[in-house]
Amino acid sequence: MRVGVLTGGGDCPGLNAVIRAVVRKGVQDHQYEFTGFRDGWRGPLTGAAVPLDIPAVRGILPRGGTVLGSSRTNPFKERDGVRRIRENLAALGVDALIAIGGEDTLGVAARLWEQHGIPCVGVPKTIDNDLAATDYTFGFDTAVNIATEAIDRLHTTAESHMRVLVVEVMGRHAGWIALHSGLAGGANVILIPERRFDLDEVCGWVTSRFRASYAPIVVVAEGAMPVDGDLVLKDASAGLDSFGHVRLSGVGEWLAKEIERRTGKESRTTVLGHIQRGGTPSAFDRWLATRFGLHAIAAVREGEFGRMVALRGTEIVRVPLAEATACLKTVPAERYEEVRVLFG
Amino acid sequence: MRVGVLTGGGDCPGLNAVIRAVVRKGVQDHQYEFTGFRDGWRGPLTGAAVPLDIPAVRGILPRGGTVLGSSRTNPFKERDGVRRIRENLAALGVDALIAIGGEDTLGVAARLWEQHGIPCVGVPKTIDNDLAATDYTFGFDTAVNIATEAIDRLHTTAESHMRVLVVEVMGRHAGWIALHSGLAGGANVILIPERRFDLDEVCGWVTSRFRASYAPIVVVAEGAMPVDGDLVLKDASAGLDSFGHVRLSGVGEWLAKEIERRTGKESRTTVLGHIQRGGTPSAFDRWLATRFGLHAIAAVREGEFGRMVALRGTEIVRVPLAEATACLKTVPAERYEEVRVLFG
Amino acid sequence: MRVGVLTGGGDCPGLNAVIRAVVRKGVQDHQYEFTGFRDGWRGPLTGAAVPLDIPAVRGILPRGGTVLGSSRTNPFKERDGVRRIRENLAALGVDALIAIGGEDTLGVAARLWEQHGIPCVGVPKTIDNDLAATDYTFGFDTAVNIATEAIDRLHTTAESHMRVLVVEVMGRHAGWIALHSGLAGGANVILIPERRFDLDEVCGWVTSRFRASYAPIVVVAEGAMPVDGDLVLKDASAGLDSFGHVRLSGVGEWLAKEIERRTGKESRTTVLGHIQRGGTPSAFDRWLATRFGLHAIAAVREGEFGRMVALRGTEIVRVPLAEATACLKTVPAERYEEVRVLFG
Amino acid sequence: MRVGVLTGGGDCPGLNAVIRAVVRKGVQDHQYEFTGFRDGWRGPLTGAAVPLDIPAVRGILPRGGTVLGSSRTNPFKERDGVRRIRENLAALGVDALIAIGGEDTLGVAARLWEQHGIPCVGVPKTIDNDLAATDYTFGFDTAVNIATEAIDRLHTTAESHMRVLVVEVMGRHAGWIALHSGLAGGANVILIPERRFDLDEVCGWVTSRFRASYAPIVVVAEGAMPVDGDLVLKDASAGLDSFGHVRLSGVGEWLAKEIERRTGKESRTTVLGHIQRGGTPSAFDRWLATRFGLHAIAAVREGEFGRMVALRGTEIVRVPLAEATACLKTVPAERYEEVRVLFG
Structure with a gap:
């Protein structure tokens, strides 16, 4: 089994922590092999990839940014985007993809799975905390x-x-x-x-x-x-x-x-x-990102594609990617009202 | 309406944030008056108290420790403890108590309400995060x-x-x-x-x-x-x-x-x-402590005594004090297993 | 002996540390009394003052800002400025002034002493570190x-x-x-x-x-x-x-x-x-500000007015206020050349 | 010209900053080549060495520890120590050594130069700040x-x-x-x-x-x-x-x-x-360590061996290694007296 990993969208502390957890668990528990795609969806689109093994993820837990680079490339806006991704995955022997990103990056993963059967698992990421279906995203x-x-x-x-x-x-x-x-x-x-x-x-x-x-x-x-x-x-x-x-x-x-x-x-x-x-993620974000990574591998292992890992209370659950990217999670009126007494 | 506030047990970043939120909301939204009891349950027991108003809580949000002092005094281990508390509350005109503390402090609050009808609301506090019925406690x-x-x-x-x-x-x-x-x-x-x-x-x-x-x-x-x-x-x-x-x-x-x-x-x-x-609480702990304080006043307002505010996901709920202090929340076996792959 | 203290100019971490050291040493070693003037030179000009004693400076060492407030008021640009200052000092029984500030604040102190005989000691302050005659200023x-x-x-x-x-x-x-x-x-x-x-x-x-x-x-x-x-x-x-x-x-x-x-x-x-x-000053700035404060009192004690405390290596020395405010300390060409190898 | 670099003694934030500055300046300004010796004096003694070039020092400025490792090995306590060092330097083509360390590490450098003519330049390091001849050491x-x-x-x-x-x-x-x-x-x-x-x-x-x-x-x-x-x-x-x-x-x-x-x-x-x-060095320590590194290369360039770079006020100077390691810099009595007024 070979798993591809990519990070898309804006910078966010904790991306490296996810990558590390994914690789550590995949290699040690399941003997998976890993391909790191460069710069978000541009990687699968162009075949730009680096090998990912345990030495490659040593020491990256506390580091901000992403060792894989990022971009906002959308393969559905590129000519023959899906075909090219399919060919590159085949050429590199990649059996499944873990996509770490926000609304746009995960939206691509949802469509690739639903419309084209490319096996994707999502990991939610946004410092804005505005992704539905998870209590928090790391980086926030x-x-x-x-x-x-x-x-x-x-x-x-x-x-x-x-x-x-x-x-x-x-x-x-x-x-x-x-x-x-x-x-x-x-x-x-x-x-x-x-x-x-x-x-x-x-x-x-x-x-x-x-x-x-x-x-x-x-x-x-x-x-x-x-x-x-x-x-x-x-x-x-x-x-x-x-x-x-x-x-x-x-x-x-x-x-x-x-x-x-x-x-x-x-x-x-x-x-x-x-x-x-x-910069370096907070302890909470390292903890959440690491758990997201561990559970993303579990989803791959169990063949549960088209889903995203999410935090509910203190548990990590899985939710449909489509649901997660369907709408923005904004601040409810009553939550804002709750704190207005502190103004002035 | 006059509300008493006390903090008991070991030091914990966020105690002052609770006190501030309680007073700000109580005074501004409901024109409550406040009495701050000194050193945990020793305050109600001995009548040691200070007035608490908005100027008294200015600037304390980011400060560690507690402006009210703390102790581990247990009125049920003191002679005539309950009677003395009742008399002091009456003398000071205190109608309800907000007790901020861990298992022991809240256990006293639970008994005072259940066995003696003294109206108490609890706010959970422990850096160890081992209180049942809440996802997290501030300080952790x-x-x-x-x-x-x-x-x-x-x-x-x-x-x-x-x-x-x-x-x-x-x-x-x-x-x-x-x-x-x-x-x-x-x-x-x-x-x-x-x-x-x-x-x-x-x-x-x-x-x-x-x-x-x-x-x-x-x-x-x-x-x-x-x-x-x-x-x-x-x-x-x-x-x-x-x-x-x-x-x-x-x-x-x-x-x-x-x-x-x-x-x-x-x-x-x-x-x-x-x-x-x-020292100064993290942003998460200030946010949690402040919300706990706001919701403790809401519980007092609604006359829901014998209860403790608690975090469930991103919501603040109320749970019976007795339930909260009945058992310790320890790390479940599967949560420990989850991360063992990262050892070595 | 009664000493007046004022802080002028922009905000700078360490101002409170100076005030505390001045008062602690003045009271404990020499039984001085202190008057805190409000908002820089506006204080002596208008008589706006608060008493400063040891309880008033408790806990302020790690706090940014200044408990005395600040302004950029220049008494030499106010009508009868010097006369009003002289009258207010007399009315309050202030025998000497410690002025904590940058080029402008200290420039006023220099003229008050040299041209009008009002006994002033200066403490240099600027986050820009551009005051001549001292290796560093606190805040930097x-x-x-x-x-x-x-x-x-x-x-x-x-x-x-x-x-x-x-x-x-x-x-x-x-x-x-x-x-x-x-x-x-x-x-x-x-x-x-x-x-x-x-x-x-x-x-x-x-x-x-x-x-x-x-x-x-x-x-x-x-x-x-x-x-x-x-x-x-x-x-x-x-x-x-x-x-x-x-x-x-x-x-x-x-x-x-x-x-x-x-x-x-x-x-x-x-x-x-x-x-x-x-915000809170770094350890270095607290150390420097505290030592400046202690040495400013020593200068007052020895009647060395018209001077400013300054850091030279690891020693605190005294230099003429006039010299300190005569020119700006800019980055020498060779210091900039030294690091250009690291560019690119 | 090929320069060897080693770090000896206890851990100290800023060691990597020195190594980076040495290599950046040596390569870019003078086209020097560098050999990094492993684990302090054990490196030259045993020949354990790694190549050091600009890619090797990328990103290490903010990192604590030392990429070269450290030890307290003393070649003068090893059989044939000096002869083995001389042979290893010759075999590796190393013309000069930059030794970064405390009293012990620099004491070896002093003897190697004075008694055996092995060209050494020292960079002082100790979190204790107890090295004579420099105002401060990085790490402190x-x-x-x-x-x-x-x-x-x-x-x-x-x-x-x-x-x-x-x-x-x-x-x-x-x-x-x-x-x-x-x-x-x-x-x-x-x-x-x-x-x-x-x-x-x-x-x-x-x-x-x-x-x-x-x-x-x-x-x-x-x-x-x-x-x-x-x-x-x-x-x-x-x-x-x-x-x-x-x-x-x-x-x-x-x-x-x-x-x-x-x-x-x-x-x-x-x-x-x-x-x-x-852990990561403070801004002051990174600044000091970087300047020490740049000046150590200047000393090598000018053939000034047997010397150590040192901070005097805001200038970097050179002092004899022997002088620097002759005695410990302790807190003078008057410096301690200065702050006793703040006790109690």
Whole structure:
């Protein structure tokens, strides 16, 4: 049995931990052999591959990034994509594929299995935590830790200078990073894409915080929007990069300027950007990524293709890939309401 | 409505986050007033109390420890304990109690409600993660992060000097910290109290690791025991301290000596000790502790006494206090088996 | 003897450590009394002051920010500034002043002593490390650590996606943070204000790095400029804020766009911003700030006014305030040359 | 020109940073070739060597440990040691040696050059910071940071439970780590080997701290001793391991027991041990180690053998190896006196 492994989409701490667990368990328990495909689906498409054995995965557990590289290549958008993948798998003797990625990468895996019978198992990955069917994805806890540490640091500057500090965190469609890091960092306002914000209300919280002789921290997800009309941001034209990361969106900067204009309080922005998605994974993410890897091999072993491993409580379960990629997991209204008492 | 709050048992990052959330929500949403009892159950027993309002909880979210102090006082072991508590609550006008603590602290709360009708709500706390009825307790993630960072650091020394490094972590009866930090830190052997270890097998893993030209890290919970007879540790007579922490137990040191004697490989021990239970909580623990606090107030509001807030997946639920303290949550055999492939 | 203490200028980790050391030593060794002036020179100017005693400085050593607040008020730009200060000092019974701050704050202290005989001792503070006459200022090591951790994280994303990552760090006139964090983080290009950069050369380093199959990190100080003409940055009109921090200057973003345009390699920017100047100080900065505080009291005790404490090697010395604020300490050409071999 | 490189003695964060800088500069500026000797002086003695080129040093800057391995082998204690080294250097075509290590490793280098004309340049390394002739050695700042973070964490537990916490840090003969981390961590007592401590005085500080309603942290270097007679520690017989690290010495544990016995206050010990010498180096240590490496190549280039690079203020200078290893740099009495006002 030879298993192919690939990592697709944006960077995410824990990818290497999955690869290591997959190879360790596959080789030691089942004598599988492994082929690492380069740069996401580009690997199977072009045949770019490296051998993966136990020495190749030594020491990679704590390292961010992915030793296999990544891309956002979609074989369904390439001429003869599926045929070329099939030929390359055959040429390399690959019997099954483990695809580690987000919505897009796993969507490809779902179609390859369902429509073309190519045996795929999925491992969910997104720092945004917006994949349905799993309680958490690895990478998220690391991103929240990094954002929380940044908020901790900004508190002292806000207090010393009696300023408003706006922190823009990742999250174009889902506000999980903003919600968790804002809660953990003791932010005074948290703004998420799921709930349009009222600038007057935001300024009210800011002002009430100053009245209590404290300086406010506003955490805003990059995809948050005001209630009154869409924000036309200066860099919006730049659109998405080839990994789907939005370019500096500007909601944070726009917000700081508006708050300063309306409240008269000096306001500053910090855009955390890519430091949220690189570097060594947190202990939680290493644990989750490792367990995902071990269970992905179990699914291969049992021939359960077209499925994705997922976390439910403290158990790893398997769910249909199609279900997992059908819709985005956003912050429910009641979860946001739960913490509003902490604003202001 | 006046609510009393107390924190009992060993130190645990996140206690202050609970206190803050309780007070913020109680005051802002329900105009409750609060009394902070000093040093666990000693507070209600002796009437030692401080006022708790919003200014009193400003800035405490990221701080370890507890602003209320702690103790292991058990009112059921004191003369007239229940009567004195009842009188003090009446004198201070306290209508309900929120007890934040582990098995012992919550066990008292359960009896006070069930046998004496004193209205108590529980918030579970233990860095050991061994409380039944909740997926996780706050403090655990912080402890695992600290232990994992230590293991990360020890890897390089093990490799540079081709030594065995034994890391002893907390966990007298449950091996959760050892399991999670060992997994996250890439340990080569993980030993837990739930499963007696075979020294020959341990030495086999150590030797096989060296054969692959790598140096092993052994993570051992303080309560782990060898298969052949109980370990009589040199400090065992010292017993427990007044907070139930075991004194330097010596299993780590004993293990290093035995491994060195049997394999001929130089072996060293690090006992992490109290640094695992102090200092600023991780983002996960601040998030969990804050949500526990918010939901404890909701339980008080709804008059649901004799219950404890608990995490199930990503939801906060309520469970009977009696159920929660009935048995210890230990590492199930299959969870330990799951990761054994990573040993050696 | 009653000593006044004030902190001026931008936020900087270690300010509280100085305040604590000053008060601990002054009270315990010499029975001095202390007045804490609010918000830099605004305090002596308006009489806004708080008592400072040992309980007031408990627990502040590890905290960022300043318990006294800060501002950039310059009494020489206020009507009757010196007279008002003199009156307020007299009214409060303050016999000497310890001013903790950067070039501007200490420049005021120098003039107050030299031209008006008001007894001042200076403690140098700037995260930029650009104050002459001292080897280091506290706050700098913390800023370098934060920037280095960010660069560590960005490496993995650069590698995984084969992108250029540009990191903009603080430093309008001096490139110390860029130089030290770039060196420590293994950056492939470091650009500083002291040396205009040649975009062709930068692109050459970037390209050579990719040729070796690695992705480059470019660290750029916010004040760095290209050789061919000054950069007109989009926010330049915004100018300085009231603490002299430049607003998002845009050199990082500009550079990423130019590199992408010229090399065809996807490029991204991270602007670290205010997280470099907040939060808990590093061990080095706490040590330096504490020693500065202890020695400032010694200077007061010995009546050596008009002087500033400074670090020379491992010794704390005293230098004339006038000398310390006469010129900016920039990165010498040979220090920059020393590390150019590591570029590319 | 072919240059040999070796690392000797105990583990120390920054060794890899030196190796990388040496190779990068040697290859790129001077087209040198490099031989990496395995395990300290054992390498030249036995001929165990690996090629060192730029790919071999990629990515090692932030990693603790040493890619060359280490040992405490002393060729002057081996039969025909010098002759065998000379032969191996000749056989491998090695023209000069860069030895990175502490007192012992550099002492060998000094003798090899002075008595046998083997061209050696030294790079000082010790986490203890006890090497004369340099302001700091790399590894020290990392150790101090780790110890300080541990002390920060222990403060909250001490306060919550009103206990004495004793922290034992490294330092058999020199108290630099204890002094700096104790100062940075806000310890209430700091005990160093250079100054015998009076247990009554220690208990006095402890008691006075409790009187002020705070709980004390005592930082003790492993080599600290009481005034009245030498401590006979239970593991003293174990002596030194083959890297010269003392085994768990027990002064911390002894001290906690004595303090508890005399003051009646519950006391606990944490022995930080090997986590102080492993893992990623701090930004300061990476900067220092890199500059040491660059300057060591300059010394080789200029034929200045028998010398060691050293830090003086912010400059890297060269000093005779013999001078550097002649005596230990201990904490001067006045430096210890400087901070005693912060005790209690």
